Amino acid sequence: MTALAFDTLKYCKRLQAAGMPAAQAEAKVEALAEALKEAGTTLMTRQDGERLEVAVRKDLELVEAGIRKDLELVEAGIRTDLERVEAGIRKDLNLFETGIRKDLQLLEQRMTIKLGTLMVVGLGVFATLVKLL
16 A cells, blocks of 8 residues: 655645635645555555455455365265266166066966967867867
């Protein structure tokens, strides 16, 4: 930060030349000088601004790096969760497929038995008809 240069004597003489009483001019100059002195500690030069900008940029880069790392961790966690869910779904689908295959085998066996029974009955009817005719 920088101090602000202010010529108090010149300002006081200018106020007196404009018609202000000397005591009042001096009080006004002292108040203004004090205010400028206090403000001078908070004024920023271009160099101060550039240094501040560099510091802020570094801080932002650190924050960004932290956020990126956190996002990578979250992404890895999500991928792991998705892989677990996918494995569970595959297992469930395999169980479902196995169940359907067993049901189809049972259905095929029952249909074979029924078809065989129909053939035996049909053959019996045919044989009976051949003997009678």
